[in-house]
Amino acid sequence: MDFVIVGGGAIGLVLASKLFEHGHNVEVLVHSKEQCKAIQSGGGLTFINDVGEEKTLPIGVTTNPQNLNKKAIWILAVKYHHLRDMQLLFDELPEETILLFIQNGIKHIEFARDLKQKNILMGTIEFGAEKVNSNKVIHRGIGIFNIANFKGEAWNNEECQRLTAIDLPISFSENYLEMLLRKAIVNCLINTLTTLLGVPNGDLIRLPSHHRILKELYFEIVSAFPEQKNMLPFSNIEQICKNTSQNTSSMLADYRHGRKMEIDTIVGGVMELAKERGHDLPMLKTLYLLLLALEGMEE
Ligand SMILES: NC(=O)C1=CN([C@@H]2O[C@H](COP(=O)(O)OP(=O)(O)OC[C@H]3O[C@@H](n4cnc5c(N)ncnc54)[C@H](OP(=O)(O)O)[C@@H]3O)[C@@H](O)[C@H]2O)C=CC1
Ligand SMILES: CC(C)(CO)C(=O)C(=O)O
Known part of the structure; x- marks a missing residue:
């Protein structure tokens, strides 16, 4: 399965690393050219897992959304207040692209409701992540990744459920609001x-x-x-x-x-x-x- 991670912050980089390690095609859309260069020139992203092992993973990274696979699952790993500046990105993505929001808080519900995409998932993450610098991240502790259908029923799709084939405890919730x-x-x-x-x-x-x-x-x-x-x-x-x-x-x-x-x-x-x-x-x-x-x- 293909994944696009939007946002090269703490959680985005940990999710990208976990998915990449489990054989998924992952690309990260970052905000700054400096971060893109730092990851590319260092041979990839340095990932320190939850038991302290360090690896460099050759994960694809870009600042240009046009280069990315629109059929992938797009995981929005930016802060809530970044979403407002990203309206054009959502407008240009096809209605069929599956989106997964992982923000803390509840105010992104309204934002996601107004998007044209027909299949939207909500997620909550109970593990920690810490970005050391633009190309190094630490996974801090195991915790559940809960996912719920928000718009449409993307989670019922077999392809989507391949997300569970990573060593993070993933659980499905029936009620996104709860x-x-x-x-x-x-x-x-x-x-x-x-x-x-x-x-x-x-x-x-x-x-x-x-x-x-x-x-x-x-x-x-x-x-x-x-x-x-x-x-x-x-x-x-x-x-x-x-x-x-x-x-x-x-x-x-x-x-x-x-x-x-x-x-x-x-x-x-x-x-x-x-x-x-x-x-x-x-x-x-x-x-x-x-x-x-x-x-x-x-x-
Ligand atoms: N950190 C944690 O332990 C946990 C975080 N969360 C939640 O996950 C979400 C992400 O948090 P976290 O990873 O810590 O946040 P970070 O601040 O580390 O990362 C956010 C990233 O989004 C990037 N960004 C902002 N605007 C854009 C844009 N237009 N296009 C592409 N990238 C953009 C920022 O880039 P730049 O810096 O270059 O502007 C930054 O790298 C939050 O809602 C948080 O509440 C949930 C559980 C745990
Ligand atoms: C799970 C927890 C509490 C990890 O620190 C978190 O959600 C956060 O830091 O935003």
């Missing part, structure tokens, strides 16, 4: 606290003071979403922190690099859904305001 909300809650807990406390994910369970905040915040959020309690017991949050203990969350990585953080689609999105149910989530709101203040100080 799946995205579940992951957005995970990120409201892990990404906000790791960013504000400046710690790797594992410290949220290692340090009793941090663990206490994690737990109190968890119970506040699930009070608004009681149906999530079974799908997402507190032990799942602890397990994700454990599996990705060395990872710098994507929000903390953004903060440290002076990039825009996904505050609105993750925290704003969950707060809006809670508000519709009459819940104010004061603790989460405080973290939201603190994150906006942090981001504002960078500008």
Whole structure:
């Protein structure tokens, strides 16, 4: 099966490496000519797997979408706020191209709904990834890759299911909204606290003071979403922190690099859904305001 990965960031480069290692044809569409050159001139992408083994993989990379296979599955591995600038790319792709969005948060739902493509999948990723530089990435910890049909039924297609033939635990979800909300809650807990406390994910369970905040915040959020309690017991949050203990969350990585953080689609999105149910989530709101203040100080 052919895959196009849009975005040569942390997750895009790990997914490209995993797919390439398992014999799929993979090409990565990157933003900058510098990144393209760095990967090509170094003989490929340097991938450090979750047990620390390093390999250089000769993965194809381009800055020109015209060169890419429109019949491949296109995995959108950019941040939510990058999607707006990519409208032309989606307009120029045929209606038949299968898209897979893997963003954290929930606001990309609206964006994807308006696209002309008829087969769209949503995914959530529970492993970590860290980009060392433009041609080197580290896979940090094993975690589930959940996939759900969003528009059309692409997942029922045999070709698509070949995605499962990689050594990542892939699971199919019947309900994309429940799946995205579940992951957005995970990120409201892990990404906000790791960013504000400046710690790797594992410290949220290692340090009793941090663990206490994690737990109190968890119970506040699930009070608004009681149906999530079974799908997402507190032990799942602890397990994700454990599996990705060395990872710098994507929000903390953004903060440290002076990039825009996904505050609105993750925290704003969950707060809006809670508000519709009459819940104010004061603790989460405080973290939201603190994150906006942090981001504002960078500008
Ligand atoms: N990192 C993690 O551990 C996890 C991340 N996620 C989610 O995955 C998504 C991606 O995150 P992550 O990989 O960390 O993000 P990164 O910021 O590392 O990567 C995003 C990439 O998108 C590229 N990009 C931006 N605009 C375009 C464009 N128009 N065309 C091509 N490429 C473009 C950027 O390029 P450039 O830098 O050159 O502008 C950058 O390389 C996010 O929604 C995140 O929430 C989910 C689970 C774990
Ligand atoms: C799974 C987790 C928490 C890994 O850090 C993540 O989704 C992120 O960093 O955005």
